Amino acid sequence: MAAFFSPPTSAAVKIIAPPRSDGSPALIQSEQLQCVNLKGWDVSSTILRGSGTTEVYEHDPFNPYDISNPNGERESPQQMVQGMQNLHLNEYDTSGNSVLNSIVNNGGVPSIGGMSVRVNGYYSPPLATFARQPLNYHLYTPQTYHSNATKSDNPSASFFMSDDLRQDLTQQSELTRAVPTMTMLNLPEELQGYHTLVPLDSTVAVAGKERRPNFGNWYSSIYKATSATDGFTYALRRIENFRLLHEAAFDVVEQWSKIRHPNIVTMHEAFTSRAFGDNCAIIHYSSRSGASLFHIALIISYDYHPNSMTLFDAHLKLSLQPQRPSNSQPSSSFISESVLWSYISQIGSAIRTAHGAGLAIRLIDSTKILITGKNRVRLGCCGTVDILTYDTRQDTHLLQQEDLLQFGRLLLALGCNNLMAGNNLTKSLENMTRNYSADLKSVIIYLLGKPAPHKSIDHLFDMIGQRLILEVDALEFHTDRLEGELSRELENGRIVRLLCKLGFINERPEFDCDPRWSETGDRYVIKLFRDYVFHQVDESGNPVMNLSHVLTCINKLDAGSEERIMLVSRDEQSCLVDGGTLDNKVQQQWSLYVM
Numbered sequence: 050m051a052a053f054f055s056p057p058t059s060a061a062v063k064i065i066a067p068p069r070s071d072g073s074p075a076l077i078q079s080e081q082l083q084c085v086n087l088k089g090w091d092v093s094s095t096i097l098r099g100s101g102t103t104e105v106y107e108h109d110p111f112n113p114y115d116i117s118n119p120n121g122e123r124e125s126p127q128q129m130v131q132g133m134q135n136l137h138l139n140e141y142d143t144s145g146n147s148v149l150n151s152i153v154n155n156g157g158v159p160s161i162g163g164m165s166v167r168v169n170g171y172y173s174p175p176l177a178t179f180a181r182q183p184l185n186y187h188l189y190t191p192q193t194y195h196s197n198a199t200k201s202d203n204p205s206a207s208f209f210m211s212d213d214l215r216q217d218l219t220q221q222s223e224l225t226r227a228v229p230t231m232t233m234l235n236l237p238e239e240l241q242g243y244h245t246l247v248p249l250d251s252t253v254a255v256a257g258k259e260r261r262p263n264f265g266n267w268y269s270s271i272y273k274a275t276s277a278t279d280g281f282t283y284a285l286r287r288i289e290n291f292r293l294l295h296e297a298a299f300d301v302v303e304q305w306s307k308i309r310h311p312n313i314v315t316m317h318e319a320f321t322s323r324a325f326g327d328n329c330a331i332i333h334y335s336s337r338s339g340a341s342l343f344h345i346a347l348i349i350s351y352d353y354h355p356n357s358m359t360l361f362d363a364h365l366k367l368s369l370q371p372q373r374p375s376n377s378q379p380s381s382s383f384i385s386e387s388v389l390w391s392y393i394s395q396i397g398s399a400i401r402t403a404h405g406a407g408l409a410i411r412l413i414d415s416t417k418i419l420i421t422g423k424n425r426v427r428l429g430c431c432g433t434v435d436i437l438t439y440d441t442r443q444d445t446h447l448l449q450q451e452d453l454l455q456f457g458r459l460l461l462a463l464g465c466n467n468l469m470a471g472n473n474l475t476k477s478l479e480n481m482t483r484n485y486s487a488d489l490k491s492v493i494i495y496l497l498g499k500p501a502p503h504k505s506i507d508h509l510f511d512m513i514g515q516r517l518i519l520e521v522d523a524l525e526f527h528t529d530r531l532e533g534e535l536s537r538e539l540e541n542g543r544i545v546r547l548l549c550k551l552g553f554i555n556e557r558p559e560f561d562c563d564p565r566w567s568e569t570g571d572r573y574v575i576k577l578f579r580d581y582v583f584h585q586v587d588e589s590g591n592p593v594m595n596l597s598h599v600l601t602c603i604n605k606l607d608a609g610s611e612e613r614i615m616l617v618s619r620d621e622q623s624c625l626v627d628g629g630t631l632d633n634k635v636q637q638q639w640s641l642y643v644m
């Protein structure tokens with residue numbers, strides 16, 4: 050609990066009566082005090098102002114913050130400042146002098162980070178348990194990232210993460226929690242510890258649609274599934290009618306699952322299953338039982354990246370569509386050079402890691418590379434071909450050379466916006482010359498060159514070093530942006546915590562009949578504050594639903610703003626002006642009843 054909620058703040062409680070109609074300070078009579086029913090207030094530090102200022106100290110034995118003695122006597126301001134000597138307002142300051150220094154430097158008025166803070170006896174010696182006060186926590190985190198959202202467009206927008214990021218994250222979270230619909234029948238309920246299977250491939254989801262082998266000669270499909278073991282969501286690739294002749298084919302799983310790379314979709318495990326009841330019977334040979342008939346599927350589990358799309362879908366699909374009428378929008382457009390360089394460095398880096406581990410990707414294809422964020426790509430099914438072709442083992446060096454060729458073909462297809470670009474190399478390279486730099490063309494020519502001992506992915510990185518610097522810069526800008534977004538959410542977390550505290554305190558049903566509860570003391574002010582924030586009405590009596598007002602009020606409350614607000618009782622018979630002390634009241638009430 051303590052990790053989530055902040056300790057008391059140091060602002061003093063101050064109640065100031067509204068001025069008279071002629072502007073002169075109000076005189077508070079004892080009858081008026083009765084009218085707002087001060088019984089039960091924490092008045093130990095209450096200052097009532099007006100002509101003939103009255104100070105009232107009433108000891109509350111149940112209030113841990115009340116520092117007055119039972120006779121109602123309290124410390125003088127000098128004693129209070131002396132009490133401060135034991136304090137560290139900044140809990141991270143180990144010098145022991147931070148508060149004293151700030152008092153001295155501010156002419157006797159304590160200040161933190163340039164802001165004056167009012168000090169009362171809450172921090173005096175009898176309450177040593179409240180000595181550590183991380184007040185910095187209550188200061189605003191300034192926005193560090195300047196987004197396009199301007200306050201004038203929508204004042205509350207600056208409090209929240211940007212719309213595009215929120216939309217992305219919401220969609221991802223929604224897709225992660227998606228459950229199968231009625232049209233997704235015939236899926237196993239349980240599959241070796243995975244459940245709630247949802248097809249990710251449209252060809253599986255649409256029943257009766259004609260299918261073609263889509264993974265070499267195999268039929269493949271992919272499902273989102275939840276693991277019963279760890280509760281995480283995974284992508285299960287299913288290769289239909291797979292014949293596992295050697296258990297050793299799965300050895301490669303161990304190698305691939307160890308590879309953690311930001312541009313490789315991590316493999317977790319592989320197994321065979323009959324749960325799908327694959328409709329082609331196959332012969333399964335086992336040395337112990339001999340040949341047998343099984344309907345078996347190979348299942349490989351990978352990290353699930355919600356809302357991802359393949360490079361093919363993103364860039365090449367439209368180019369395959371029949372020509373549209375001339376007056377319609379162009380069906381495809383060329384990828385910008387910077388995006389292509391970004392793909393080169395990301396995919397190149399993934400290949401480099403795999404080759405460094407003695408592995409080969411073996412399938413660098415636009416339909417198997419996922420875009421999982423803005424220009425963020427990941428190789429999607431590393432290791433699957435290794436399992437499928439275990440029986441026809443090949444030299445790793447040759448396979449790695451083949452990776453480079455496939456990489457070159459992919460770049461050519463993306464650059465020419467044509468899946469078949471590799472079929473006419475000369476024309477495709479001419480195309481590239483027209484649209485892209487000579488450097489890019491050289492990279493593609495290098496990758497498409499004949500396999501040779503010196504040809505390697507490392508050499509490719511020697512060629513593109515300069516471009517990598519730009520990629521690193523772009524990544525760092527992106528990190529800055531995300532950190533900026535995160536700092537906004539930090540503020541929102543703070544607001545939610547405060548709202549939770551208000552919710553816990555306001556109108557607790559168990560005290561409903563107790564007049565000393567919500568209609569008295571700090572609770573009453575907190576209740577009126579809640580009305581002030583949420584239940585205002587306009588001149589026509591319609592509710593004011595102004596989110597900015599709510600956020601501003603809650604932020605001011607949390608920061609202990611000195612601003613004074615008029616709180617009016619529901620019967621409009623009494624009103625209070627609170628001078629920025631609500632944060633203490635909320636904290637005290639919260640601590641009294643919850644901690």
Ligand SMILES: Nc1ncnc2c1ncn2[C@@H]1O[C@H](COP(=O)(O)OP(=O)(O)OP(=O)(O)O)[C@@H](O)[C@H]1O
Binds near residue numbers: 351355358
């Ligand atoms: N690990 C994954 N996490 C999340 N989604 C994935 C993952 N792997 C694939 N997908 C999604 O599943 C869909 C189908 O993937 P698949 O590999 O079958 O490619 P495809 O586009 O259907 O190609 P093909 O025409 O060869 O079937 C793709 O749109 C892809 O975005």
